[in-house]
Amino acid sequence: MAVSSIPARSGDSTARPARAPRKPRGEGQWALGHREPLNPNERIKKDDDPLNVRARIETIYAHRGFASIDPQDLRGRFRWWGLYTQRKAGIDGGRTAVLEPHELEDEFFMLRVRIDGGQLSLAQLRVIADISREFARDTADITDRQNIQYHWIRVEDMPEIWRRLESVGLQTTEACGDCPRIVLGSPVAGVAREEVLDPTPAIDEIVSRYVGDKQFSNLPRKFKTSISWLVDTPYESNDIAFLGVDHPEHGPGFDVWVGGGLSTNPMLAQRLGVWVPLAEVPDVWAGVVGIFRDYGYRRLRNRARLKFLVADWGVERFREVLEKEYLGRTLLDGPAPVLPSKPVDHVGVHEQADGRHYVGAAPVVGRVSGGQLAQLADVVEAHGSDRVRLTPYQKLLVLDVPSERTESLVDALRGIGLEARPSAWRRGTMACTGIEYCKLAIVETKARGEELVARLEQRLRDFDADISIHINGCPNACARTQVADIGLKGQLVVGPDGRQVEGFQVHLGGGLGMAQGQTAGFGRKLRGLKTTADELPEYVERLARRYLAGRSTGETFANWVIRVDEEELR
Numbered sequence: 176m177a178v179s180s181i182p183a184r185s186g187d188s189t190a191r192p193a194r195a196p197r198k199p200r201g202e203g204q205w206a207l208g209h210r211e212p213l214n215p216n217e218r219i220k221k222d223d224d225p226l227n228v229r230a231r232i233e234t235i236y237a238h239r240g241f242a243s244i245d246p247q248d249l250r251g252r253f254r255w256w257g258l259y260t261q262r263k264a265g266i267d268g269g270r271t272a273v274l275e276p277h278e279l280e281d282e283f284f285m286l287r288v289r290i291d292g293g294q295l296s297l298a299q300l301r302v303i304a305d306i307s308r309e310f311a312r313d314t315a316d317i318t319d320r321q322n323i324q325y326h327w328i329r330v331e332d333m334p335e336i337w338r339r340l341e342s343v344g345l346q347t348t349e350a351c352g353d354c355p356r357i358v359l360g361s362p363v364a365g366v367a368r369e370e371v372l373d374p375t376p377a378i379d380e381i382v383s384r385y386v387g388d389k390q391f392s393n394l395p396r397k398f399k400t401s402i403s404w405l406v407d408t409p410y411e412s413n414d415i416a417f418l419g420v421d422h423p424e425h426g427p428g429f430d431v432w433v434g435g436g437l438s439t440n441p442m443l444a445q446r447l448g449v450w451v452p453l454a455e456v457p458d459v460w461a462g463v464v465g466i467f468r469d470y471g472y473r474r475l476r477n478r479a480r481l482k483f484l485v486a487d488w489g490v491e492r493f494r495e496v497l498e499k500e501y502l503g504r505t506l507l508d509g510p511a512p513v514l515p516s517k518p519v520d521h522v523g524v525h526e527q528a529d530g531r532h533y534v535g536a537a538p539v540v541g542r543v544s545g546g547q548l549a550q551l552a553d554v555v556e557a558h559g560s561d562r563v564r565l566t567p568y569q570k571l572l573v574l575d576v577p578s579e580r581t582e583s584l585v586d587a588l589r590g591i592g593l594e595a596r597p598s599a600w601r602r603g604t605m606a607c608t609g610i611e612y613c614k615l616a617i618v619e620t621k622a623r624g625e626e627l628v629a630r631l632e633q634r635l636r637d638f639d640a641d642i643s644i645h646i647n648g649c650p651n652a653c654a655r656t657q658v659a660d661i662g663l664k665g666q667l668v669v670g671p672d673g674r675q676v677e678g679f680q681v682h683l684g685g686g687l688g689m690a691q692g693q694t695a696g697f698g699r700k701l702r703g704l705k706t707t708a709d710e711l712p713e714y715v716e717r718l719a720r721r722y723l724a725g726r727s728t729g730e731t732f733a734n735w736v737i738r739v740d741e742e743e744l745r
Contacts, residue, residue, distance in 0.1 A: 203395070203473030213474040216251065216353070220393045225252035225352055232256070233334045241282040241330055250276055255354060255392065257287040257347030258333075261326055261612040268610055268617035268677060269667055271649075279614045284328040286311070287350035288340060289386075292360030292378045292402075293321040293565040299343045300552045300563050306336055307545025315548055316621075317541040319605055319654060320357050320399075321565045322350060326612050348387045353394045355386060355464060359413065361403035362535075362564035362572050366527040369515075372419055372427040374402045377456035384457060391464050395471035395479040398464060399436070401567075402429070402456065406512065407519045408567050411435050411443045411687045411695050412655060414481045415463050417456055418512045428452045430512050433463060433493060434485030437652035442482040443687075443695050445490050447497075450509025462501035466493070518641070518689040520568055522602055523595055524581045532581050533564075533574045536593040540606035540624035540646070541569030543593075550591040558584045569605050599638045600631040605655070609648035609665070616648030618665035618677040623708055630712035635719055642719065642732050643686075646679070657697040658685040660732045661715060668705045677708040683744055684736030693733075701741055718744065 201209040203217065212218040219225075228248050236244050244253075249260065260280035271279070288303065295303070303323055307315040310332045311325035318324050328336070340346060349355055358378045365373045381400070385391055391398075401408040404419030410432055417429035429451045435444030451459050467481045485493055498505050522535040538547075555563060555573050562574040571593070576584055585595045594601060604627065607613070609620030624646050631638070645659035656662030662685055668678030682698025706714045721743055726735050736744065 201474065202478075204470050205473075206469040209473070214476060216476060217473050219247050219251040220353065222247070223252070224389055224392055225255035225354075226348075226387060226389060226392050228252035229256050229337075232330060233337075236330050237332075237334050244330065246277075252352075253284075254351035255349055256333075257289070257350030258328070258330075259285045259351060260614065261285045262610065262614045262616070268665070269675060271610075271615065271617050276614070282329075283326070284330065285608070285612055286325040286328045286336070286347060287318070288323040288325070289346050289348065289350045289357045289382075290321050290323060290565055291358045291382050292364060292375060293362045293567075294360070294364075294375075295563045295565065296343070297552055297555055297561045297563070299345055300548060300555070302339050302343050302345070304545045304548035304552060306339060307548065310336055311545065313544045313546055315543055315545050316608070317538065317543060317565055317569050317571060319541070319567050319569050319607075321359060321362075321567055322357055323565075324608070346386075349392070351397075353396050354392050355381075355394075355398045355400065357400075358382060359399075359401040359403070359408045359567050361405045361407050362521055362566045362570075363405070363407070363525075363527075363533060363574075364403065366529070366533060366574055367405060368526060368528045370404045370419075370528070371421065372404050372453055374404055374417065374419070374429070374453065374456065377417070377453055377460075378402050380457045381460055385461060385464070391461075391468060394464070394468050395473045396476070396481075398467060398481065400460065404429075405519060406514055406689055407521065409655060409658070409687055409689075412437055412658060413444060414467070415460060416444055417451065417460075420450065420510050420512050422450045422507070422509055425450060425452070425507065428509065429456060430509055431459065433490070434482045436480045436482040437655055437657050438480075439477070439650050439652075440482075441652065441657045441697055442486060444482075445485060446511065447490055447494050447506075448508055449494065449506040451506065458502065459497075459506070462497050465501050466496060470496070514688065514691045514693070516691055518693075520570065520602070521566060521572055522570055522597065524585065526578075527574070530578070531574075532576045532578055533572050534576055534581060534584050534588070534595050535566070535570055535572045536588045536595040537570050537597040537601050538593055539601055539628055540604055540621055542621050542625070547591055547593075551588075551593065554584070554587045554591065558587070598628075598632045598636060599641055600628045600635070600644070603642050603660075604628050604644040604646070605659075606646040607648055607653040609646075613648060615651060616665065617667060618648050618679070618708060620646045620648045620654075620665065623711065627712050627715065631716060631719070634716050638719060638723070640722070640726075640732060642722075644715065656685075657682055658687050658695070659698065660684065660686065660736075661718070662698045663711070666705070668707055670707050670709075678705055679708065679711065680705050681714075684733040686733050693731075699736055699744075701744060704745060 410416035662682030685698030
């Protein structure tokens with residue numbers, strides 16, 4: 176019986192009036208009338224559309240300098256134009272969570288350049304290289320979202336940087352912030368022999384129609400997209416993904432997945448069960464973004480990603496709302512995608528559909544420089560190509576190479592530090608930005624990754640299996656730690672002398688459904704399984720040797736991790 180229906184006892188002077196039923200706490204969903212901002216981030220966006228900050232950068236901040244920047248612009252709205260303040264040098268990881276933002280940040284910026292679909296022309300590559308050398312102290316990392324990421328950028332230089340980027344069709348618009356981020360795409364879209372339908376027109380239309388459009392510039396959190404015919408992007412970790420399928424009646428189109436995302440509450444995307452033709456991809460994409468904008472949770476930042484709404488609603492309700500409220504039509508049921516026989520990363524020499532070849536090469540953990548990219552542009556041009564692609568795995572490809580020039584290109588790439596026939600370790604290791612520049616990081620990542628690859632190449636050069644190693648400087652999983660064979664989450668650990676030192680929590684056996692026989696899942700976390708950064712190479716070598724000695728025929732590392740006793744993994 177409800178409390179409010181219990182009558183007061185006769186003569187009870189302490190009886191109180193019945194309470195009204197408590198209203199459910201609002202989650203800040205606009206569609207339900209919860210328009211009042213519920214946290215500082217939402218207030219910043221309501222006070223002024225973040226896209227408007229570019230005018231202030233160009234007319235005020237670029238002239239008056241860093242000290243003139245309004246704090247709400249600096250730590251909020253600047254992100255909508257790809258700008259984050261970078262970490263001040265010399266601040267150790269132990270102080271990451273205790274210092275105020277102004278104590279952590281330097282007067283320089285990280286800048287992300289959008290390269291939707293990973294597609295770069297030779298002219299664009301040269302501009303990226305020139306900006307790196309002139310304005311970014313020769314930095315130009317390739318990220319695992321196909322961006323180029325600069326460091327050491329001054330606000331005074333932003334008008335000229337934008338002018339140069341936009342003169343060749345590049346932009347930084349909404350490269351960060353609570354908005355539609357870069358659209359991942361297959362780096363071999365339009366040239367792959369296995370591709371039936373090139374999704375590039377849909378990517379281009381989404382970017383031209385919606386990136387920088389204020390109808391989607393205020394989302395609850397960031398929104399990540401992947402569109403590819405091939406299974407060569409991490410589609411299950413995105414807010415929305417379109418993956419190529421052949422419908423038995425309607426032909427080639429796309430299967431739709433929603434609600435993926437990693438970080439501290441990892442979730443895999445789920446199939447909506449619909450088939451979408453190429454021409455309708457932008458509209459369906461906009462419908463899903465609209466649901467996120469209107470129904471997404473805006474009360475707590477740590478529950479504001481689309482994955483939480485999908486988890487609460489379920490895909491059936493999500494599809495129903497998409498069809499009835501945003502598209503006004505019923506979508507066709509569709510088949511699940513057919514996965515390839517083995518994962519695809521495009522490293523090496525491969526034949527294109529037109530008989531020419533593309534060559535995929537690996538830097539070490541995505542670290543390149545402006546000088547190196549300028550050399551790459553010269554090499555590409557000398558081999559008769561005008562197109563370069565970036566991958567979601569911190570690699571790069573050169574397209575349209577005549578068959579008789581491929582070996583010359585492989586040699587030329589090696590000469591500038593890009594390896595088309597890399598070791599398994601160089602091929603499989605990724606790292607986020609880390610403590611060198613990132614205000615959220617706790618440990619160093621890029622240098623640790625380079626050291627790890629060098630050590631393993633020296634000690635296990637002929638290793639004959641593919642093992643992915645993803646190194647992250649904090650729990651936010653920018654390097655997709657939970658879905659790697661060996662995922663390394665940066666944290667402070669107790670060293671041999673009892674003091675806190677840089678180290679990693681270890682996740683083992685994670686992965687996405689990128690090939691037949693693979694089951695997507697998150698890495699196994701064993702109680703107390705951590706390593707100091709200094710001991711990391713020895714630990715990974717020991718683990719790899721145990722895998723080689725104990726695996727059964729054809730057994731993957733992930734399956735071996737599930738099968739063996741915990742002591743084998745320590």
